[in-house]
Amino acid sequence: MGSQEVKLLSFWVSPFSKRVEWALKLKGIDYEYIEEDVFNKSHLLLELNPITKKVPVLVHGQKTIAESFVIIEYIDETWNDQYPLLPQQxxxxxxxxxxxxxxxxxxxxxxxxxxxxxxxxxxxxxxxxxxxxxxxxxxxxxxxxxxxxxxxxxxxxxxxxxxxxxxxxxxxxxxxxxxxxxxxxxxxxxxxxxxxxxxxxxxxxxxxxxxxxxxxxxxxxx
Known part of the structure; x- marks a missing residue:
């Protein structure tokens, strides 16, 4: 599951996107970074996150996850043998x-x-x-x-x-x-x-x- 291709739709000055970058880096996960212009949203962003139309969006294989806190928990649970993020208790x-x-x-x-x-x-x-x-x-x-x-x-x-x-x-x-x-x-x-x-x-x-x-x-x- 963890070996599928990972992409991150992000924006350079988004604190929400930075969180996801940090989680991926700490976990040692290779990913493709896709910079979004949040003032002129791409078709890709609108297709992947049609409801909120916001970054960050994580793409893992065929799965799409939005909202930074949700993404971080997904990353932690998916790559659970690499650098645990959430407390164990x-x-x-x-x-x-x-x-x-x-x-x-x-x-x-x-x-x-x-x-x-x-x-x-x-x-x-x-x-x-x-x-x-x-x-x-x-x-x-x-x-x-x-x-x-x-x-x-x-x-x-x-x-x-x-x-x-x-x-x-x-x-x-x-x-x-x-x-x-x-x-x-x-x-x-x-x-x-x-x-x-x-x-x-x-x-x-x-x-x-x-x-x-x-x-x-x-x-x-x-």
């Missing part, structure tokens, strides 16, 4: 999934708003982030990675924080993650981003800053 797996979803709703979305917005709207978004970040800080205290000594599922799910948040902070001229309030999280960010396998997949920072400046301008004009 059911309770720990449940906590990892819970925290991944918490950060998606309470950090990623409001952090993007905080980058783009000003005044009361920004402050409201920042309050949501602070509450979630205290929970994350407690979880990572005393550990190198959420997965222990090695990068695991939750590290992959939250890994975008280590690279995207500093870019969003620069674009929005604000501080989203205070290293003094969240020292364990800050140390984890450095551990994650300096891992050679992760480092190799990161998009060019200057290019990302330009991209998100444009996103901010679009947000402000709506």
């Amino acid at each position: 059911p309770y720990q797996r449940a906590i990892a999934r819970f925290l991944a979803n918490l950060v998606e709703e309470h950090v990623m979305k409001p952090a993007f708003v905080a980058m783009c917005a000003t005044g009361e709207e920004r402050e409201k978004a920042m309050n949501v982030i602070r509450e979630a970040m205290y929970r994350i800080e407690e979880e990572i205290k005393g550990k190198k990675f959420f997965g222990g000594e090695n990068i695991g599922y939750l590290d992959i799910a939250l890994g975008w924080i280590s690279y995207f948040i500093p870019v969003w902070e620069e674009v929005g001229s604000l501080e989203i993650i205070d290293p003094f309030k969240y020292p364990a999280t800050y140390a984890w960010m450095t551990n994650f981003i300096t891992n050679p396998m992760i480092k190799d997949t990161l998009s060019q920072r200057d290019k990302m800053i330009d991209y998100f400046h444009n996103m901010k301008r679009e947000y402000s004009s709506t």
